[in-house]
Amino acid sequence: MKSYNSHALTTWAVEERPREKVIANGVQYLSDAELLAILLGSGTKNMDAVELARLILKGAGNTLQQLGRQGIEDLVRIKGVGPAKAITLLAAMELGRRRAGMQHPEKIPVKSSETVFNLFHPLMGDLEYEEFWLLMLNRANRVLGRFKVSQGGLSGTVIDTRIILKKALDNLASSIIVCHNHPSGNKQPSDADVKITEKLKKAAEMLEIKLLDHVIIADKSYFSFADEGLVI
Numbered sequence: 001m002k003s004y005n006s007h008a009l010t011t012w013a014v015e016e017r018p019r020e021k022v023i024a025n026g027v028q029y030l031s032d033a034e035l036l037a038i039l040l041g042s043g044t045k046n047m048d049a050v051e052l053a054r055l056i057l058k059g060a061g062n063t064l065q066q067l068g069r070q071g072i073e074d075l076v077r078i079k080g081v082g083p084a085k086a087i088t089l090l091a092a093m094e095l096g097r098r099r100a101g102m103q104h105p106e107k108i109p110v111k112s113s114e115t116v117f118n119l120f121h122p123l124m125g126d127l128e129y130e131e132f133w134l135l136m137l138n139r140a141n142r143v144l145g146r147f148k149v150s151q152g153g154l155s156g157t158v159i160d161t162r163i164i165l166k167k168a169l170d171n172l173a174s175s176i177i178v179c180h181n182h183p184s185g186n187k188q189p190s191d192a193d194v195k196i197t198e199k200l201k202k203a204a205e206m207l208e209i210k211l212l213d214h215v216i217i218a219d220k221s222y223f224s225f226a227d228e229g230l231v232i
Contacts, residue, residue, distance in 0.1 A: 018050070032064060033057055039088050044080035052080050056089070065219075068093045068126040097122060110141050113224035116177055116215045119146070124181035124217050130157040132180040134164050136173035137212070144171045149178075159196050161203050168209055175210040179217065187218035189225070197225055 018034040027035070036053035043049040056078055060067035067089075075086035110116060116135065124131050130152045136144040147167050150157045157180070168176050178200065180193075189197075193216065201211040213226035225231040 036089065039092050040081075040085050047080065052078075056081065064093075065126050068097065069128050071128070097126070108143055110135070110137060110143060110177065110212075113213055113215055113222065113227050116179055116213065116224075117217060117222045119143075120179045120181075120215070121217055121220075121222075124179075125219065127181055128183050130180055130183060132157050132159055132178065134167060135177040135179065136168055136171045137175045137177070138172075139174045141175070141212075144173055159200075161196075161200050164200060165203060165207060165209065168204070169207065173209060175212050176204065177213045177215065178211070179215040182216055182218040185219045187216055187221050187223040189214075189216055189223060194230070197231065201231060 018030055018038050021030055021034065022038075030038075033050050033053040036056060037043075037049035040049045040052055043052045047055070056075070057063075057067065059074075059078055060070060072083065072086045072090060075081050075089060076083060108115065108119070110119075119135070120133060123133070132149045132152075134147045134149050136146070138144055149164055149167075150159060152158060164176070164178070178197075193214070197211070197214045200214075204211045211231060213224055213231055215225075216223040
């Protein structure tokens, strides 16, 4: 006769079950490890789901931000984490990222580079690859829309100024701001970043569209071409 798995969530004492804690007190009272344990559903023969969750967090430096950077190949290296559990965790991280980025930017007046950072950091702050985005503004500097121009690898992404300007024209934008991330954590612009900014600025001016800024996001900090006087 098969014995019960003593490490499944449903076999714990009530006071130790994360699901029971949610019902009794609310999800906000759970620790990061307990939240991950709910997603995992069960542990292994030698550890329960919370212990496995703590092990996963430890491998990510005990931060959800670093966990969000991990891929399926990183997670399945952890004993007790198979493809199914890894995919569940990746899906949860992606949902969190999308929810954080689901603000209504059209209601936000863009007054500074900090506003741009706050709009895009949830989308790109913990990515392991580069993305390049366009923010389109009306005459009152309110957002008309934002558009992902391209997605690349660890060290760069291809930027086509024609795509950017066509999108801006289609949305009747008076001005634009571009933004991309540096997965390396180094916020300083590369030579390529400087060149594409200057190229885009000149091309936009020919269409009577003003490039207000180019913001580079790196972890929790950012670099603004406008703040540094590089976009005039």
